[in-house]
Amino acid sequence: MRLYVLHALVVKEAQRHLANRGGIVLAMLLVAAAVLLSVFAPEEATGGTGMVGGVHHCFVEFDRASPLVEHLKENVPPELKLQIVFRELAKADEINGIIVYPTGTGALQLRQDTRVPDRRPAVKVDIWHPEGDPSALAPYEAWFWKESRRFFAARAREKLSTADLPPDPDFGAGSSWLVLEAHARLQERVEAARGTKEARPLVPDLVIDRKGLGGRVLDFRAAIATGMVVFALYFACVYLLPTLNCEERERGVLLAQALSPASPAEIITAKFLFYPTAGIVLAAIIAGVYKVAVLKSLFFWLSLLAVAGGFLGIGMTVATLARTQRAAFMGGMCYLLSVSMVLLICSTNGIPFLPYVAVEYHGPRILHAALAGEVQTYHWHHLLGAIGLAAAWLAAAGWLFRRRGWQ
Amino acid sequence: MIHLSGLRVLYGSFAAVDGLDLDIRRGELFGLLGPNGAGKSTTIRVLIGQRRPSAGKVTVGGFDVVREWAKVKPIFGYVPDRENHFEEFTGRRNLEFFARLYGVPRRRAQDCLAMVELDEAADLPVRGYSLGMRKKLLLARALLHEPQVLYLDEPTANLDIHSAEVVHRILRERVKLGATIVLTTHDMDEVERICDRVGIVCRGKLVALDSPLALKQEHTERMVDVTRPDGERVVFDLDADSGRRALADLVVAGGVAAMRTREFDFHATFLKLTGQAFE
Numbered sequence: 184m185r186l187y188v189l190h191a192l193v194v195k196e197a198q199r200h201l202a203n204r205g206g207i208v209l210a211m212l213l214v215a216a217a218v219l220l221s222v223f224a225p226e227e228a229t230g231g232t233g234m235v236g237g238v239h240h241c242f243v244e245f246d247r248a249s250p251l252v253e254h255l256k257e258n259v260p261p262e263l264k265l266q267i268v269f270r271e272l273a274k275a276d277e278i279n280g281i282i283v284y285p286t287g288t289g290a291l292q293l294r295q296d297t298r299v300p301d302r303r304p305a306v307k308v309d310i311w312h313p314e315g316d317p318s319a320l321a322p323y324e325a326w327f328w329k330e331s332r333r334f335f336a337a338r339a340r341e342k343l344s345t346a347d348l349p350p351d352p353d354f355g356a357g358s359s360w361l362v363l364e365a366h367a368r369l370q371e372r373v374e375a376a377r378g379t380k381e382a383r384p385l386v387p388d389l390v391i392d393r394k395g396l397g398g399r400v401l402d403f404r405a406a407i408a409t410g411m412v413v414f415a416l417y418f419a420c421v422y423l424l425p426t427l428n429c430e431e432r433e434r435g436v437l438l439a440q441a442l443s444p445a446s447p448a449e450i451i452t453a454k455f456l457f458y459p460t461a462g463i464v465l466a467a468i469i470a471g472v473y474k475v476a477v478l479k480s481l482f483f484w485l486s487l488l489a490v491a492g493g494f495l496g497i498g499m500t501v502a503t504l505a506r507t508q509r510a511a512f513m514g515g516m517c518y519l520l521s522v523s524m525v526l527l528i529c530s531t532n533g534i535p536f537l538p539y540v541a542v543e544y545h546g547p548r549i550l551h552a553a554l555a556g557e558v559q560t561y562h563w564h565h566l567l568g569a570i571g572l573a574a575a576w577l578a579a580a581g582w583l584f585r586r587r588g589w590q
Numbered sequence: 591m592i593h594l595s596g597l598r599v600l601y602g603s604f605a606a607v608d609g610l611d612l613d614i615r616r617g618e619l620f621g622l623l624g625p626n627g628a629g630k631s632t633t634i635r636v637l638i639g640q641r642r643p644s645a646g647k648v649t650v651g652g653f654d655v656v657r658e659w660a661k662v663k664p665i666f667g668y669v670p671d672r673e674n675h676f677e678e679f680t681g682r683r684n685l686e687f688f689a690r691l692y693g694v695p696r697r698r699a700q701d702c703l704a705m706v707e708l709d710e711a712a713d714l715p716v717r718g719y720s721l722g723m724r725k726k727l728l729l730a731r732a733l734l735h736e737p738q739v740l741y742l743d744e745p746t747a748n749l750d751i752h753s754a755e756v757v758h759r760i761l762r763e764r765v766k767l768g769a770t771i772v773l774t775t776h777d778m779d780e781v782e783r784i785c786d787r788v789g790i791v792c793r794g795k796l797v798a799l800d801s802p803l804a805l806k807q808e809h810t811e812r813m814v815d816v817t818r819p820d821g822e823r824v825v826f827d828l829d830a831d832s833g834r835r836a837l838a839d840l841v842v843a844g845g846v847a848a849m850r851t852r853e854f855d856f857h858a859t860f861l862k863l864t865g866q867a868f869e
Contacts, residue, residue: 191690195676198687202678202715435674439731442638443691444664 184452188445192453199427200461206423210465213411213418217472220407238313241323242290244272244282249295251306254334255327263326289313289320291327306331325358359391405555408473412466412550413490419462420494421518424454425502425511433507451499451584455577458498459491466491470554482566483553489569490550493542496576503583542576545569591616591739591770592637596646599632599794606632608794609646614787616738619761619771621785621802625864629794630774631671634741637772638668650739664692667732671743671774673724675716681727682712685734692735702730707756721748729757733764740764742773746780758784778857782806792864809859816840817848 200206241263245252252269259267272292275282284290289312296305308327312320333351340348352360366389373386431437440450466487470477477483497518505511522543529538538544545565552562592614599607607629614620624630635641636648639659647654653661675684685699703709706726716724725748732740745761746754761771761784775781781788782802790798790805798805812828814837824840827833840846 187693188691191687194690195687198683199676199678434677435670435672436676438640438670439674439688440691442663442668443688444693445691446660 184449188449189453189456192440192445192450193457196427196453196457200423206418209418210415213415213465214468214472217408217411217469220404220411221472238287238289238319238323239266240285240288241267241320242275242284242288243267243269243293243327244275244290245269245293246272246295249293250338251331251334252293255330258330258333260326263322267323267326284311287313289323291320291323321358328358328361329354362391363389405473405551408470408554409547409551411469412487412554413547415466415469416459416462416487416491416494416546417519419458419465420491421498421501421515422512423461424458424495424498425505425515426508428454428499428502429505429511430508447585451581454499455495459495462494463487463491474554474556477554477556480553480556480558482549482558482562485566486546486549486553486569489566489573490542490546492573493546493569493576496573496578496580497542499580500576500583503580539568540572542569542572545572591618591651592772593649594633594636594646595648597633597636597643597648598645599629599636599641600644605794607636607643607791610791610794610796612789612796612799614770614772616770617765617768619765619773619784619786621781621788622772622774622791623781623788623860624791627793628791628864630791631743633791634743634772634774637741638666639663664735665737666739666741667735667737669725669728669732669740669742669745671747673721673728675724675727677717678715680713680715681708681719681723681730684716684727685731688731689734694735698734699730702733705733705760706730707753722750722753725749726753726757729760733760736769738769740769740771742771744775745773746775746777754780778860790860790863798863805863806859809863811852813852815850815852816846818845819847821847 243252243255248271256269272282272294277283282290289310292307292309292311294307294309296302296307310320310324312318333354336348336351352364354360366386370384370386370388374384377385428437431440437450441447467478470483498515501511501514501518505514522541526538526541526544528534545568549562549565549569552558592612594610594612597607597610597612598605606627610629610633622630622633632641636643637650637655639655639662642656649655650662651665653665655662675681676687679687681703682699685702686696689696689699700709700712703712706729708723708726708730711719711723716727719727725745729742729745732742740761742761746757749757758780761773765771765786773785785802787800788798788802788805789796798809800808814826814828816824816826816837818824818840826837828837841849
């Protein structure tokens with residue numbers, strides 16, 4: 184392995200990309216997408232959009248700025264600050280007198296019900312959720328019911344400072360307080376109907392204890408970042424490498440290099456050096472834009488190396504088997520689609536073991552864990568699996584290239 | 591310098607080269623001719639290590655092209671029939687890249703560009719080059735490391751007369767410096783003018799091997815075209831007694847208005863030897 188030959192071959196790859204700027208433009212678009220993701224959904228503001236389900240924005244609309252509305256405005260939790268939008272009903276977007284909401288949004292409409300002068304005061308709440316998904320607004324409703332309860336209880340305490348009012352429920356128990364209050368109301372009414380004061384109530388007490396299973400709701404923001412990182416590696420190793428390699432073969436330039444003193448091992452090593460490095464640099468930039476801290480993680484870098492190695496082996500195998508640039512492109516796409524289908528079928532049908540032989544099974548898991556900062560022991564097992572598969576793919580690609588690489 | 595012994599190359603059951611024996615001497619400009627499918631390209635592919643012989647042995651500079659391929663590679667330069675440049679690079683960058691692979695100074699690229707008269711277009715992208723310029727760039731690339739052996743596949747195809755002369759001059763200079771050159775071409779004039787020896791292959795076998803002049807003298811038919819006073823044209827074959835006698839009688843009788851000997855024609859020699867139209 185001669186360094187001056189390797190240097191010449193690597194510089195040539197870089198110069199080709201500088202001359203054909205398509206790859207560079209796509210890389211810049213990926214980085215721009217990462218920047219946009221970072222700017223418009225900063226990590227500290229959302230902590231992942233997974234918690235808000237299928238509704239990314241909820242409008243709280245009111246007919247007039249009442250004290251309740253002011254209380255709600257002042258008590259929006261940080262995790263929902265960017266998702267909740269207050270506006271007057273009169274200023275809502277309308278078409279032919281009907282308020283319209285963009286896809287992925289919902290609304291809580293508050294109206295002071297004063298149509299009948301001597302009627303009890305009422306606040307009319309209209310909940311508008313996406314069709315067929317009534318629970319989509321659950322996180323917003325949980326907040327709204329809690330704050331409404333707190334507001335009205337506080338007002339009652341102000342007016343009846345000497346009265347024996349019920350204490351606030353335990354809001355820390357999530358939405359369970361609503362159920363517990365309803366149950367307590369039922370107990371009171373049953374005991375009132377019973378008429379006698381007995382030690383044992385007819386309706387038993389209700390104790391609710393919520394526990395997490397240990398997992399977390401999928402963090403879509405980290406998932407998008409993972410997707411872009413995986414795509415960067417795939418783009419460099421399974422798209423650029425095979426297509427440019429096959430282009431060189433079609434033009435006969437690969438043969439010209441093979442007839443020069445450069446050995447097949449040097450030619451393949453230069454490609455093995457350039458494309459994964461380019462992919463890893465691009466992936467690291469995207470990951471760094473998403474979360475700078477991830478660049479200090481050893482697990483992240485090991486994951487990048489393993490996935491890049493696997494994709495490199497796959498790309499080189501495609502490059503060796505395909506005869507033309509078009510065939511290389513189609514080969515890369517077919518590989519991606521077929522592996523995706525296999526993984527999907529295995530996932531939906533509970534087929535074990537088969538997914539373990541796919542780099543695409545382990546890669547996104549370890550990269551997502553690294554980006555989300557949730558590396559568990561089993562992620563290290565996935566990393567080992569990815570490293571093993573990468574070694575196997577690289578060995579296969581090297582053997583194939585030596586046999587028929589530039590032919 | 592180049593030794594082919596019993597070379598046989600099979601494509602399935604078809605023998606593209608069938609027992610070819612050939613010795614090409616150091617400092618010789620050798621023309622390899624033949625009709626379509628004669629086995630010329632396959633022979634060149636064996637010589638540049640891109641096709642393994644089914645049987646026989648091929649050595650270049652004393653090295654076996656199969657077993658000692660790494661030692662053979664630096665010895666030769668190759669000008670393919672189909673240009674193979676990095677289209678997006680300039681001519682200079684193309685040459686500089688290969689100069690780095692061969693470990694020759696960057697200055698050599700400039701020298702080679704000047705040699706093939708491409709120095710003015712050196713900094714233009716190759717995608718803007720004409721076919722002739724691309725061909726000359728191929729020759730410049732093959733000359734970068736001053737190889738001992740040069741294989742050229744139709745080196746003057748698509749070249750204008752001046753450029754073809756430039757290529758011929760370069761080849762002659764290389765031969766004077768001791769290089770061995772093997773070229774295939776369709777240009778019979780080119781073969782006659784620059785080749786020291788010619789090998790004609792047909793159906794994978796060598797059917798003739800000599801200097802162009804010797805081959806012409808040996809194989810060209812001697813004919814005389816005569817135009818009689820009444821305008822009738824008659825052809826006399828001087829290789830036959832009857833033809834010679836009939837021509838003598840006609841001359842003595844004053845029955846010749848005009849007479850012309852047919853020129854030696856290497857093309858005709860080729861057709862006679864191969865019995866096929868030239869590709």
